[in-house]
Amino acid sequence: MKVLKSSIRVPVRFSETDAMGVVWHGNYLKFFEDAREQFGKDFGIQYLDVHAQGYFIPIVKSEISHKASIFYGEEAVVHIILEQHDSAKIVFRYKVINDTTKQVAATGMTMQVFMFVSDRTLELIKPEFYKIWEMKQNWIDA
Amino acid sequence: MKVLKSSIRVPVRFSETDAMGVVWHGNYLKFFEDAREQFGKDFGIQYLDVHAQGYFIPIVKSEISHKASIFYGEEAVVHIILEQHDSAKIVFRYKVINDTTKQVAATGMTMQVFMFVSDRTLELIKPEFYKIWEMKQNWIDA
């Protein structure tokens, strides 16, 4: 599969831990969001660029598999990969590494679709601006 | 001082605790928000009513004093009071009771102002709809 890759270091906030002393499971979706931000910066396709084209790109599906905990004081590194798809959806895969223990803390996936800002209806085919952006990228084998 | 009063019971979410095993301090601002919601319902002045009048009412000041912890599994009750003021600001005071221990967990204050949705500038005098709402209320001594 052809992919584009990026990664980001995420320090763990105290407020993100829970009473088990580790990062609360739901906060991994924030780490995924941080990784998408970094990806957007690296490849010139940030959320606001997409918005300027008249689209929201809401998350329609997300999955997280937790393998190991991240304790307060530890750092996470999130690796993000964009998969190439023919249909009008944006699928990212994630691997969260506990950079202190070097263990895989979690893996995950998010799927986004294109929605018109104007009337919040779904765009069923790939928007032109996105196809152009895709063509310009230097996709590599995963 | 003349006030209007309300209160709400808030169960403590696991995700709201931190690695000290208690509610993370910043989450009290969510409890305050819950109390404002309840107040809005009780007195017919919800956020969306205000928005329909053309105003945002952003928080411009907030204060929290923590007196005791709330552990996971305990319940909080938030008491909220609206103070009567002449100027174009909305001042609520809060008391958060740990309903399991009956201790005061925190007290606090928020101040909101009126901002035009249209251009996000400040409204310096009390909007007419708000003055009318105030007049209809049955204010009591604090």
Next chain:
Amino acid sequence: MKVLKSSIRVPVRFSETDAMGVVWHGNYLKFFEDAREQFGKDFGIQYLDVHAQGYFIPIVKSEISHKASIFYGEEAVVHIILEQHDSAKIVFRYKVINDTTKQVAATGMTMQVFMFVSDRTLELIKPEFYKIWEMKQNWIDA
């Protein structure tokens, strides 16, 4: 499949919305948590009961599929079902209804495992207390 069911009404907090004006996707995991809490109360198996038996029950897998948005001012109702499994895992399925529009806003799943509080290692077989709890329940067909 044999299941146990519960449900809970969840008012949408303003702080839970995002710049698209709807509930931020990650916050559905908090709604799922609220539903597990309610389930625990209804069936006498709350987090702290489990903890008292010497176990954490961390989430090892979660999935959310978003079908429709929930705007601020709308209310969600979360339906939760516990599936009966032979292995040492706890699998809940969720359906989040936007109670204002009556649309299904999201469906989801979480899987939890048993972990010893003492050394944070995994318990690979169903703990005795949990088997006893399961036996006492009145499972119904899904």
Next chain:
Amino acid sequence: MKVLKSSIRVPVRFSETDAMGVVWHGNYLKFFEDAREQFGKDFGIQYLDVHAQGYFIPIVKSEISHKASIFYGEEAVVHIILEQHDSAKIVFRYKVINDTTKQVAATGMTMQVFMFVSDRTLELIKPEFYKIWEMKQNWIDA
């Protein structure tokens, strides 16, 4: 007043915005937390160092004054100052700059106290380790 200073750049997460399109007011306490983290790293007094000495340092008071909004896509820089006090409390002051508009978005304060991890009672005098840490610092005029 004698102080120690630090600062940190904080990208604004989409999940931290609200339905007004700006950073939700309560999230500034997370920015303050980020700044305390950075301060701890810069001056060799991180949360876990304090914990290793047998103390929690819970927030007992926090204040935020909001001056301007931060929109999604903008970056915040948080300046943090530790004030020198004789009593057993830790007082930080904060200034949050919207680095895109160069406006002051907020100012704030937090007060922390020393609490024994062992029994969660308050330490009323400055712990020895903290006095030693204070003496080693090169305090400057605010």
